[in-house]
Amino acid sequence: MxxxxxxxxxxxxxxxxxxxxxxxxxxxxxxxxxxxxxxxxxxxxxxxxxxxxxxxxxxxxxxxxxxxxxxxxxxxxxxxxxxxxxxxxxxxxxxxxxxxxxxxxxxxxxxxxxxxxxxRCTDRRRFTAWPVPEERQAHLARLANHWGARAVALTDESERFIAERLVRTAHRVQSADAAAQAEQAAWRHRGVEDGVPADALPGAADLVGAHRNRFEGAGDDTSDPDLEASDGLLVFFDTRDDAAAWLRAGEGLGAMWLAATTGGLALVPLSQVIEVPETRAAFQTEVLGSLAHPLLLVRVGWRSTSRPPPARTPRRPVSEVLELA
Missing domain, CATH: 3.40.109.10 (NADH Oxidase)
Known part of the structure; x- marks a missing residue:
């Protein structure tokens, strides 16, 4: 018994x-x-x-x-x-x-x-120039898939070019949206328990040659660096665009990020391209061939071993998020 x-x-x-x-x-x-x-x-x-x-x-x-x-x-x-x-x-x-x-x-x-x-943390600083092998990218996708998510590495040059263009377009659209910018600003430098503090964002020296992140202002397409051949791009997708698919994609993202951390890689979500309806629809058509819904795009690259880790973003105390029955 x-x-x-x-x-x-x-x-x-x-x-x-x-x-x-x-x-x-x-x-x-x-x-x-x-x-x-x-x-x-x-x-x-x-x-x-x-x-x-x-x-x-x-x-x-x-x-x-x-x-x-x-x-x-x-x-x-x-x-x-x-x-x-x-x-x-x-x-x-x-x-x-x-x-x-x-x-x-x-x-x-x-x-x-x-x-x-x-x-594990979000490191928005520029990656090193070392290429992320396709097999390493495929391994990260397989780990996510093991958790019930659907993910694949974008290795075709034309797909990567389209994805980068759509990321820039989404960034430009959101940067021109006053309500979206106000919402983003409300979560910056917010306090000691949540939001994105200033020391978690790249400094001026770290932005040289780096890809634009969502906390920077918008520029025209020619002002951004081209997608580096050394970067990895992976997309989470599903035939359904509902809460069940989103939850599984999040579990896969957690698994992928943990593996990237142990393997010396940095991972940065590029969710803007999915947040803007027009770029989400274009990604579905031009990259996924209308066969699935894009849920999240992530960029992967090697962390520099010569720099200290970035500042950690704060967390709310457990007492605020856990209720014991």
């Missing part, structure tokens, strides 16, 4: 603490957690949704998916297996996932995994 083992409150706190280190758009941290004696539930937090640039909640759900990935990996590293039900209650659309926890042996790589989860 087997007995049920309750999950210590300290363990629930630790899993959620690690999960909330996941990336989120503008560091909005749009999640809430509820913990019980043997489970954790993940909820979307609509109060933290970007209404101007993410009216459908795509980026919000992707962000929550990354946190869901981190929670599963953290639980396993701490000696707890997880059984995950995604969207378990249609009457509660904000309830994205329920994790049932049971004791299990931690993997041999547990210590390294926890260290990588702690190191």
């Amino acid at each position: 087997t007995t049920t083992r309750l999950v210590p409150v300290e363990t629930l706190h630790k899993i959620v603490e690690i999960a909330t280190r996941a990336p989120s758009v503008h560091n909005t941290q749009p999640w809430r957690w509820r913990g019980g004696s043997q489970m954790l539930e993940l909820f979307a937090d609509p109060s933290r949704q970007l209404r101007e640039t993410d009216p459908d909640g795509r980026n919000l759900t992707l962000s929550c998916g990354a946190a869901l990935h981190h929670a599963q990996v953290a639980a396993e590293a701490l000696g707890w297996e997880t059984q995950v039900s995604r969207h378990p209650d249609p009457a509660q659309p904000e309830l994205l996932a329920r994790l049932v926890l049971s004791p299990g042996p931690p993997p041999a790589t547990a210590e390294d995994t926890l260290a990588a989860l702690d190191r």
